[in-house]
Amino acid sequence: MQAKTVIGHSTLDKLILFGGLPVAGLVLGFFLPRFADWAVTKPWMPWKRILEVIGHGDAWWVVLICTVVGGLAGLLLGAIALDDTLKVTITHERVEFLKNEQTLVVPREKVSVAFLDGKQIVLLDATSKELAREKHDQLKGEAKQIPQAFRAHGYPWTDSDPYESRFRRWVEDEPELPPTVNALLKARARSFDDDKGKADLRELRDEVIKLGFTVKDRDKKQYWRPTTPN
Incomplete structure (x- = not known):
């Protein structure tokens, strides 16, 4: 029996993210000066001054800089993508969830x-x-x-x-919910279309749980149920 099982962040994931993306960035960076040299001749193309600098003849330093920047951009994208992937570590003692540098241990x-x-x-x-x-x-x-x-x-x-049948769709000022819970769910409803919505949705959901209710989302709609007492 394995001491632990890890889900997410597989070797193949890391190979693609930290191998494939940087290589793609290097290739794109290498050919960027040639693209810029072609694009600068098009009257509808924006950023002409920048394109003129990038497509400056056959200057080796331009090709070198674009290639290095492309490779670094690929590495950065790989790191961001890996950080945004949920990693679950399961042992006989606990479950650990890791995402966006935040860890939850159960x-x-x-x-x-x-x-x-x-x-x-x-x-x-x-x-x-x-x-x-x-x-x-x-x-x-x-x-x-x-x-x-x-x-x-x-x-x-x-x-x-096992508690699926107890969930009900939330409507504003739900009479069976305390005013505080209704206020939290109303704030959550506004967070679906907010730029920082994901963080707010999680934080407000945790506050609802503390008050003895469970909430989950489906197609930007909230469903709630009471937590069974001890």
Whole structure:
């Protein structure tokens, strides 16, 4: 039995991101001066002055600079893409979620049930409170390794949400919800179209959970249910 199972950040992912993207950047950078030399002759092309500098004859230093910048840009894009990919580390003692340099650790003894809700990995405790709801980045054919990994490390896995029937679509000023929860859900509704929406959606969802309710999103609509008491 493996001591741990890691989902995401595979060797192939790293090879593509830190090998393929920099190589593509180098190639594009190498040919950029030739493209600029052609583009500067087109009357509709913007940034003529910049294109004239980049396409300056056969100057070797221009080709060198563009090639180096292209390679560095590829590395940067690879690092950003890797950072934005969810990495899940599963052991017999805990589950660790890592994304965008933020880590969430859930001890094994707190997990009462685990399942997939669409592309989200969800962990619940014995009261049905959400301990984690994280969107994975695995392809459809690779997603089957997720339940296999949790089962292999002794987690109680189910093929669907055991509390799905309790969810109801939220409407503004829902009479069955406390005013504070309604206010939080109203703020979340505005966050769907906000530039910092993802961070706000997560933060406000955590606040709703603290008040004894669970909320999940589907097509920019919110669904809620009460957390089962002890």
